[in-house]
Amino acid sequence: MKPHLIVKRLYQWVKSSHLGVNATDSRYAFVEACLLGLLSGIAALILKEGVGWLGGWRVSLANQLGAIWVLPLGGLFLGSMAGWLIEQTSPTAAGGGITQVKAALARYPVPLSLRVAVVKLIGTILVLGGGLTLGRRAPTVHVGAALAAQLSSWVPTSPEHRRQMIAAGAAAGLAAGFGTPIAGVLFVVEELMRDVSGLTLQTSIIASFTGAVVSLIVEARSLSFAPLLNLPNISFSVDDIPFYLLLGILAGFLGALFKQGLLFSLAIQSRLKLPLPWRIGLVAMISGLIIALLPPFFQDNTRLQTVLVRGELSTEKIFLAFVAHFFLTMLAYSSNAPGGLFAPALVLGSALGYLVGDLEQFIMGSSSQSAFALAGMGGFFSAVVGVPVTAIVIVFELNSNFNIVLPLMVTSSVAYVVADSFSRGSLYERMLKARGIYLDNNPVVQDFLSQLTAADVMQSQVETLPSDLTLDQVIQAMSLSSHRGFPVMEEGKLVGIVTQTDVANAAKLSSQTPVKQFMTPRPISVEADALLSDVLYLLNRYQLSRLPVTEGSKLVGIITRTDIIRVEANQLEGNDSKLNEAIPEPSYIAYQTRAPATGGGRILLPLADPKTATALFQIGAAIARQQNDELECLQVIKVPKHKKPAQTPVKSQHSRHLLHRMERLGRRQKLPVHTQVRVAHDIAQGILDTIRERHINLMVMEWNGETGTPGAIFGHVVDLLIRKAPCELVLVKLGNREPSYPDSLNRDATWLIPIAGGPNAQRALELLPGLTGLYDRPRSPIIWLCKVFPPAGALPDYQVLEQTAQAVKDAVARPVIPLPIRSQSVADAVVHLAAAETCDVVMLGVSREGLLEQVIHGNIPKAIAKQVDSTVILVRGAL
Known part of the structure; x- marks a missing residue:
């Protein structure tokens, strides 16, 4: 069965799925992305093996018959053959390929097809095997994009889907070429397709990861993301910073010079009007002649790149290699031969890094030359290609050593800024402008970052x-x-x-x-x-x-x-x-007042019941005075979900009247009080929006002890806030012993505080001094500090309880009575003690697991809150 029929059958299978139209599109896109990764990985392997075989044959023949004859003539023959193949079958396959992909993603009618991919593969093998100083990674990007365009043409998809797949194919090509899946995605985001939207990122990630995995499995016969460029002795110290700055400046200046030289040489070649076979052939012949006159280690380009990156040459040879590589790459690229700049830029950067590292060693007596080589790779790549983030990620993924991150970031950022100062604009965009293609640098959809x-x-x-x-x-x-x-x-x-x-x-x-x-x-x-x-x-x-x-x-x-x-x-x-999750319509602030922001933190008081609002305010104010915080009083007005909160008129007179009362209370107590009225589809969502926008540290929230929603534990709103509110939470159930709770605050009170250890129990005790200050009393309130022990077993250790009681007594200056209790049920023991001692307030610090989880396991005293008549305060730490 032909390949396009297989892809069509696959599309029809996905389309017949029961998941619906949107899910169908996504599933097909993901399957296609996986297929692109597989094909790109295989193409990258074919390209690598082909270049290695042909280049090895050329070097072997040069050793036998003489480099001065074999290298120029072999370059002329192989270069001319590659030029003829491209000119006769697919002219789009010429050049590095990044400009073609970039133009296609910008919706220019650039041919991309299976023919382009095949011709690109063969042509790259011929010119790189013939000795031209270019790289094979940019061609893999072009091949991956061409394969994606071909796959997309075999099924009835939209132009936008085709564009997304081309981006995914380009990412897979780069990832397969370097073995760097993250860099493949970032290159698409940073250089090729800046208006990322829809499924583009997801498909690029899948294709990039698949391409890297296939490349590793086929090449190394194992799935191991071990460092591909494992240079030794990488270190970084403060004394190295000036030399990394120098490396960044040199990489930026030389990279800008390299970029300008590339553009100049391309302009000269275009004026000569030579046919492509002659152009590539003559350049390959000149390159072969120059290499034949250089020392023998220049003859094997692949081997030369390896020893340069690993620093296996002397300083003099590295300098010579840098100069020769610099001009030979410009000469080769000017011929429009199918080869890229990624590998040459990295090699030149590593050579420059070793030279600066040798300089530091000469001046300071020591140097981490491997670190300088890696930083130089990122810096020179950033200066030439203009993608500093991709450069950083490529080098990091190649080495996987966190010690290189800071010098790599310093060098790459400095090099990018310096290069942009001398030669502004992207290299590939300037090459496209030379061909009359102008890209829109202000896309409608921005990068999410x-x-x-x-x-x-x-x-x-x-x-x-x-x-x-x-x-x-x-x-x-x-x-x-x-x-x-x-x-x-x-x-x-x-x-x-x-x-x-x-x-x-x-x-x-x-x-x-x-x-x-x-x-x-x-x-x-x-x-x-x-x-x-x-x-x-x-x-x-x-x-x-x-x-x-x-x-x-x-x-x-x-x-x-x-x-x-x-x-x-x-x-x-x-x-x-x-x-x-379904993203709700954002809540809308219908009214707000702001007091001077003089507090260290901010406490939120969602006010639902005007009858208990004063009592809740007093509790919040007591904590605010203790912690030097501000108060944020909130009323949420709920509107139907079919109406937009920002466009729905609401009556807020009652809410404003309540908030004005809270402001007056704040002025009396000399506390900064902010107020707002929010309109929202859901009360909990309005409260969460306030927590996020106003940077709330602690929320004091009332619970009436009833659960009106079936299946809810505390109620729909409270349950949601317990799960999602990131700030500290003080949940209050006001007592019902007296009809007017605010009056009950003005009398003598007894507190019961069960403790069981943990940070939230400690936090409850920390809030106690402020809360006990609520009471105007003729005599000090009594605080019972109890701990429940199992009814059987060895004699419990009461020392911790007594020490805690003494610490609380010192903090609150009130009588504190430690009381150990033996009971099978913590909840029953606390309820009985609260009734026996007529306790007015029961305060509990919730243990490490969340409130709702404790209720499910029967470990939180919801039973306490429902069975006792006194006020119950639950303290939950920040999530």
């Missing part, structure tokens, strides 16, 4: 350190945390940041040295609405590993390099959880 802000990427829950800690205490905090850097806070404001490097530099100081003396003061930070491009710029320019995110003087989050990598990976792989 340009739409991300710091708030989208940051971690909103930040571990901070107070400014009065000592060196010993900072070391202890770092040993207990997975983080290696902490913002330093003083009176709710960011005053510095302390990292492992700061601690290491302070090793000679006294253990009682305050953190202010060795931290980094006035750290660089970004606003929450800063674009991710600005964040990346700051991280790269100042070589930072983390950036605090602020709103005014308030710390609202932190961004690390890991966060950025995670977001990029999720976006590229389509694994963002938001993609798997």
